[in-house]
Amino acid sequence: MKPLSASVLPAGVRARILPGINGLDIHVLEAGFEKKGSPAVMLFHGFPEVAYSWRKVMPALAAAGYHAIAPDLRGYGRTTGWDADFDADQIGFRFTNLLRDAIGVLFALGHRTAEAAVGHDFGSSVASYASLVRPDIFRRMVLMSAPFPGPTPVPFDTDGKPAPAKGPDIHAAMAALPRPRKHYQWYQSTREANEEQWHPKQGLHNFLRAYYHYKSADWKANKPYELKGWTAEELAKMPTYYIMDLAEGMAETVAKEMPTPAEIAAAKWLTDDELAVYVGEYERTGFQGGLNWYRARTSGRVTPELEIFTGRTIDQPSTFISGKSDWGNYQSPGALEKMQKSACTNMKEIYMVEGAGHWVQQEQAAEVSRLLLKFLKETAA
Structure with a gap:
């Protein structure tokens, strides 16, 4: 290389x-x-x-x-x-x-x-x-x-005490919302996530352009605030690049927010020439390497090791x-x-x-x- x-x-x-x-x-x-x-x-x-x-x-x-x-x-x-x-x-x-x-x-x-x-x-x-x-x-x-x-x-002072009750399954709760949803980190941990983003219907260039636009200040609806807790109802207040519609992949999700030619021209922070560098890198490698970071986190495999700190x-x-x-x-x-x-x-x-x-x-x-x-x-x- x-x-x-x-x-x-x-x-x-x-x-x-x-x-x-x-x-x-x-x-x-x-x-x-x-x-x-x-x-x-x-x-x-x-x-x-x-x-x-x-x-x-x-x-x-x-x-x-x-x-x-x-x-x-x-x-x-x-x-x-x-x-x-x-x-x-x-x-x-x-x-x-x-x-x-x-x-x-x-x-x-x-x-x-x-x-x-x-x-x-x-x-x-x-x-x-x-x-x-x-x-x-x-x-x-x-x-x-x-x-x-x-x-x-690490749980503390647990000897002789009943185990704490498990909370509700957050994923089942999001899927049961009137508008069914799912968490993007768990989507990014699935087998299909790499292929869906590497070879999307709109092409890799347009996928990355929409993805970067949707999470930037150029997407004017990004007005974040502190959520009240880790509940399905609260998480669903975030945009769909974080809490996705249940039946859609990330490429479908961001395609709905593809910027206009005028918005692309105004995005001086990421010109088409600069975007082409990212496109070239991911076109060659795909996304699986980065997605493995999500998999390590959502699988819980990193948690026991980090408890030593x-x-x-x-x-x-x-x-x-x-x-x-x-x-x-x-x-x-x-x-x-x-x-x-x-x-x-x-x-x-x-x-x-x-x-x-x-x-x-x-x-x-x-x-x-x-x-x-x-x-x-x-x-x-």
Whole structure:
């Protein structure tokens, strides 16, 4: 696999393959690599993205004297060595192994520490557990679009007491709504999800264009708010890219919100040339690698392992940067509050950026870069 072509990258950003890291050959983008000894900042992308999603932030970090490092995470892009077979063992996609990948990249590039772990969407989980488990390596944390409510708790003081009653089956409850619904994470864990999104009726280009539009601030109906709880009725208040109609796949779902030619022309944050990079990557790989992250979570296979960190907090300086129009802030009711009040003991600021939805570092790259550098400056040792 060759690195991403320099022709699609901003000046000062290069692509490389780092071989032999935790069983993978990992594709990374770098900026600020010219000066030996520059402090590292690691950037972890989400779904359905690749390291390229950080292209507009990396030059600002480099200009401020940092070595910005953005890998294509396990299952994505030009990183190879993972198994795309749906029936393969998914144990490699547990969060502790994803953290091993991240540490391997950092060490391979000659850094024993990173000034910050920065994660967006599913990448926030990597940044969160990196910061929780190895605060000696990852000195600060920045999360985007996905709050961290803390590690999986172990039940406490249960001896001699009856087991708590099981709550209602949330999936059965959503399916029984007057408008039957289903949760997107469980849909993304199904066997058919990869094929339906890889080869949709509208074509891959239009599928991704609609998907990115629907979750952005360009879709004017994205006006999120805190939900009251994890109930079918509350979850169903979210748009269908999160709580889908029961009988439809994701490609059918987003096709209804395909932007007009005028809306596409106005989306300067994601031009057709930039979109073509994503289309090219997913056209080659499909989506199964990214979908394996959902499968690991919804299957419950990662939960027992994460319980070993029960009660542990993230104590290094942290901040949260997200789009004001991003439902990702609230899709797990109570997570944002738990992050602020218990999971992170040194959370500095919560920023909700105007004019941004879920793709905050692309939709409002200049403001995200400003806030990120402000945080790094103000919390410098």
